Amino acid sequence: MPNGTPTRITQGTRITRGAIAKGGIGESTLRPDGALKVTGEFAYASDMWHEDMLWGHILRSTVAHAEIVSIDTGEALALPGVYAVMTYDDLPTEVTHYGLEIQDTPVLAHGRVRHHGEPVAMVAADHPETARRAAARIKVEYRDLPVLTDEASALAPDAPCIHDNRTDDHAPHVPHPNIVHRQPVRRGDVREARRRADVIVTGEYVFGMQDQAFLGPESGLAVPAEDGGVDLYIATQWLHSDLRQIAPVLGLPEDKVRMTLAGVGGAFGGREDLSMQIHACLLALRTGKPVKIVYNRFESFFGHVHRHPAKLRYEHGATKDGRLTHVTARIVLDGGAYASSSPAVVGNAASLGVGPYDVEDVDIEVLALYTNNPPCGAMRGFGAVQACFAYEAQMDKLAKQLGLDPVEFRRRNAMSQGSLMPTGQVVDSPAPVAELLRRLKALPMPPERQWESSEGTDVRQLPGGLSNTTHGEGVVRGVGYAVGIKNVGFSEGFDDYSTARVRMEVVAGEPVATVHTAMAEVGQGGVTVHAQIARTELGVAQVTIQPADTRVGSAGSTSASRQTYVTGGAVKHACELVREQVLERGRRTFGASHPAWSTAELLLEDGRVVTDGGEVLADLVDVLGDEAVEVEREWRHRPTEPFDRHTGQGNGHVQYSFAAHRAVVEVDTELGLVKVVELACAQDVGKALNPLSVHGQIQGGTTQGLGIALMEEIVVDPRTARVKNPSFTDYLIPTILDTPTIPVDVLELADEHAPYGLRGVGEAPTLSSTPAVLAAIRDATGLELNRTPVRPEHLTESQDCWLPDIAG
Incomplete structure (x- = not known):
């Protein structure tokens, strides 16, 4: 593909050496676990059971920052049915902390607690209620x-250090020990660019703390083994990262900690960090019995990280004539008590903080803080989501000042293939930002006053819905647009690879x-795509x-929109090697029977070896015989590099994805009530390996963006740092009644660097849906609306009275 010339791949185009098999790449095959999940038959991690198992429970701190003076476990141990009570002093090794990037999180609190809900002690008992009562007696x-x-x-x-004596490699370049990580991005001369600007707009924005709100709570089962090891069945996003953190704390080699993925009820980043994995294993090894831990919803809100709240100034x-001259920004992310993935979130917010626009002069600073608020880490689109909310509001402000249509203004400044990112990296694959906006603008508008019909008023179509608070009085329509850019895969020099083992054999007379x-299959549909790849590359139905x-x-983490790219790439690579071995076996066995066996263009199709012209040379059953072919290989995408810590320059990302709403x-x-009527999305996916799954990912990400726009926020008391709404009674998420029509327009512009030309899908729609909703509400009300989520009081009261602190 010539540089700068996008190649469109449409469904049905031949994109591999083998023909696209039935149920192969490009088809909307159904999920193997879909029917089980919707009928309630799917076995989630919380459904696991083991004979003679115990139940674990974790005692959590009731305060956010305090010295632990004493812990008395006597009454808990005396309770009938209790098998073990453990505190920090009972940990078996000198390794007592863990963490994704920085090992700063204690397995159990020692010396002091740093946030509300931190694990302090744990109990194993013969009944879950016994375990809870025992924990309450500590x-x-x-x-x-x-x-x-x-x-x-x-x-x-005079602020106390959240973490004394930091030794991680992120510490030397930060100006204060309570800063987890800092990343500037500087290019050009902003001071000179200001002189060229005819219009300058500024804005301060607040982004609330969002919870992943997966429906399946954290759960796991640890079973002690005869060899002194442990078998752990766990709902997680990254088995091998868990293993790397768990084994040292247990004092076991990694080969004695055997992990199997249990049924996952959603993740969205909240299962990248450990929750009860170490606790269950420690209790199992201490008691010699299987131990199951299942969080209730209250515990779940404390048991995983959340999306970073942020303050942003742009x-x-x-x-x-509507051309951007410069962008400056300062973004402060609240990382809470422990680091989690804050450094990576900072890197994303900084490198993507300008958005999908061409700007030569940029000065951005992003930092993440240690505070006593709940720990924050990965959530769908992390870092880029917060930035997109602010820079898209700025684009609307500029368009208004210049008297330009907001879509046209964006299109004039839209990046394209060949554009230069603020980090100096060339965008070397299609970047159809202007085209996505054009398509959205051309969509027909939904009908006005849909709540009116010959049969009367349909209150479901009105703001307030079934609460029946209005019949259309004072209802105003608004329309808003937004577009975002998200990186795909792990960045900044991370060794991002995946491993696949593929075996081909004859079973019951069939290949x-x-x-x-x-x-980790967390609902993204990877198990479906892997089967599609194998059918396509190996020409088999089963x-x-x-x-x-x-x-x-x-296989790395199921996050960063990377699994189809990286693990899908590994499966494709392993399949290709298996195919080569199968064909070589066929050449040795049947090569003398037909001259076509000598060509390199032989294909596997519908259980046969065929020529490129479709002539059948042999059945795969005959080629394979009684001996299987098996290959296990690692696969890596092209390398990245760390951003310069002073300038932010560097080829830090693998791929970029784009979506607009x-x-x-x-x-x-x-009344301050909002009804989202429609939330249309246009997105480039490179190649839709499974169009049905692609639409589902886009609609799901869009709905999560709607949630943060209108209702989702973990509220933390700014005086005590205590969480005020750890339940689905008070933490609201969109239901089907809140979800609007979501038309999806999918572009397939191939990225020549990626398997099948694909582009990561799952995160990009979460970016632009939030600012699009805010833009539409601003259009309807004329209010500035500079924070998420927007609540009724923000639409009916003076705007200068509700800009809270980051923890408010």
Whole structure:
């Protein structure tokens, strides 16, 4: 593909050496677990059971920052049915901390607690209620310490250090020990660019703390083994990362900690970090019995990280003909008490902080804080989501100042293939930003006043819905647009690879392929795609997907929109090697029977070996015989490099994905109620390996973006750092009644660097859906609306009275 010339791949185009098999790449094959999940028959991790198993429970801190004066476990141990109570002092090795990038998180609190809900002790008992009652009998005496909840308190000269004696490699370049990580991105001369600007707009924005809100709570089962090891069945996003953190704490070699993926009820980043994995294993090894831990919803809100809340300040300049001159930004992310993936979130927010626009002069600073707020880490689109909310609001402000249509203004500044990112990296694959916006603009608008019909008023179509609060009085329509850019895969020099084992053999007289990876299936549909790849590359109908576990090499995390790209790439690569061995076996066996066996263009199709012209040379059953062919290989995408810590320059990302949204809302301006009527999305996916799954990913990500726009926020008391709404009663997520029509327009512009030309799909729609909804509400109300989520009081009260602190 010539540089700068996008190649469109449409469904049915031949894109592999083998013909596209039935149920292969490009077809909307159904999920093998779909019917089980919708009928309630699917076995989730919380459904696991083992004979003679115990139940574990974790005692959590009731305060956010305090010295632990004493812990008395006597009454808990005396309770009948209790088998073990463990505190920090009972840990078996000197390795007592873990973490994704920085090992700063204690297995159990030692010396002090740093956030509300931190694990302090744990219990194993013969009944879950016995375990809970025992935990309640543990007496912990605390001595309160100052609570740091925002930038001012965390970076004050006399602020206590959240973590003393930091030794991680992120520490040397930060100006304060309560800064987890800092990344500037600087290019060009912003001072000179300001002189060229005819219009300059500034804005301050607040982004709330969002929860992943997966429906299946954290759960796992640890079973002690005869060899002194442990078998752990766990709902997670990254088996091998868990293993790397768990084994040292247990004092076991990794081959004695055997992990198998249990049924996962959603993840969205919240299962990248450990929850109860170590706790269950420790209790199992201490008692010699299987131990199951299942969080209830209250515990789940404390048991995983959340999306970073953020304060963002932007300045944009533009010429009178609508060309951007410069962008400056300062983004402060609240990482909470422990690092988790904050450094990577900072890197994303900084490198993607300008958005999908061509700007030569840029000055961005992003930092993440340690505070006593709940720990924050990965959530769908991390880092890029917060930035997109702010820079898209800025684009609307500029368009208004210049008297330009907001879509046209974006299109004038839209990046394209060959554009230069603020980090200096060339965008070397299609970047159809202007085309996505054009398509959205051309879509027909949903009908006005849909709540009116000959049969009367349909309150479901009105703001407030079935609460029946309005019949259309004071309802105003608004339309808003937004577009975003997200990286795909792990970045900044991370060794991002995946492993696949593929086996081909004859079973019951039929060729069968077996695919084994450690990919965590968390609902994204990877198990479907892997079977499609095997059918396409190996020309067989029957494909078995083995359960994910640590008996095969790492597949990395199910995050960063990377699994179809990286693990799909590994499956494709392993299949290609299997195919080569099968064909070589056929040449040795049947080569003398037909001259076509000598060509390199032989294909596997419908269980046969055929020529490129379709002539059948042999059945695969005859070629394979009684001997299987098996290959296990690692596969890596092209390398990346760390960003320069002072300038942010570097080829830090593998691939970029783009999505745009148009939101149509109706707002009752008197009651402050919002009804999102339509949230249309246009997205480039490179190649839709499974169009049905692609649409599902886009609609799911869009709905999560709607949630943060209108309802989702973990509320933390700014005085005490205590979580105020850890339940689905008070933490609201969109239901089917809140979800609008979501038309999806999928582009397939191939990325020549990626398997099948594909582009990661799952995160990009979460970026632009939120600012599109906010833009539509602004269009309806004329209000500035500079925070998420928007609540009724924000639409009916003075705007200068509700800009809270980052923890508010």
